[in-house]
Amino acid sequence: LIHAATMVTAGVYLVIRANPLYTMIPEIGFLIASLGAFVALFAATMALVNKDLKRIIAYSTLSQLGYMFVAAGLEAYWIALFHLATHAFFKSLLFLGAGNVMHAMHDKLDISKMGALYRPLKITAILMILASIALAGIYPFSGFFSKDKILEAAFGSGAYILWGILLLGAFLTAFYSFRLIMLVFFGEKKHEEEHPHEAYPYMLYAMLPLGILAVFAGFFEPTFHHFVTQTLPDFSANLESQTIWNLIFLTSFVALSGIAFAVLKYKKGGFSSKWQETFIYQLLSHQYYIPMLYDRLFIQNYIRLAKVAWLIDKCVVDFVVDMIARFLNSSGESMQWIQGGNLSKMLKIMFFGVVVLLLLVLIFFVCMEAVWTTF
Structure with missing residues (x-):
């Protein structure tokens, strides 16, 4: 929960909170937006071929941070904060669901060695599917409202290249999210666990509110907008109604295409072994x-x-x-003989010490007299 919802998004929050500084220097804001778009696509590509359950979700988090930075860099601060809030619900739900899967698999993380876990982990599977749909940005789930607003902000600000990168990122996000779902919960059984079991009820009860929020939190957008714009500057894409609807349909179509492609591809067993020998696969699997x-x-x-x-x-x-x-x-x-306890020796040493001290005193007075005579 801490990793998914608060700690990693602290940088986004700081940019939003320091918005007067970035508003004064819009060039820096655009640089942040450009870097965010790069990160959104860069992290999404690495999640495409990764086999580590938690790494895929972590790369997804990094990619969504890129979306938030794009919005913040384009001065759409309330939209960035809105995506930060909705993202917290479905991403933390995915991480907690991954914990349930790890528990069932005895801490194994390789999704290519799972499969057929839907029946024994039915509730976890349903919650993770809901979270993945929200992550992909499908209506009426929460991710749709916030992610679509970011794409509108990029398009309305004239940053068409950034908008195109984010649109491609939306396709990749939908694909790798359901690649994970298909390899973990559906398809051929590839694990050796005899009796994988669902998590304890209290764990599922803890996840249930996150599942509800992942589905319905987007409907609180007007309230959220009214609340945060009391402090943050308001932002409007200034687009015509028809343009907004066209963007919504295009984004939804791209996301649904990514989901459909992942489901159909991994329903048939996934990509062939030849794909794993290509330069692109090796580049992505080695994280560039x-x-x-x-x-x-x-x-x-x-x-x-x-x-x-x-x-x-x-x-x-x-x-x-x-x-x-x-x-x-x-x-x-x-020198230990000094402490031998022999009285005559100790008297001799004392006498020698007194003589040395007197000599030192004599030398001191002689030197002082010589110095006094000189001056």
């Missing part, structure tokens, strides 16, 4: 080789630096500390 690049540029060099620091610590710092300890130990052993 960014983790590998990150590992070689930062992690490996950091390990090398740590090894050098360890050698310095061992050969220099430890050596100096050990030498001090050995010197103190040896000097203590060599």
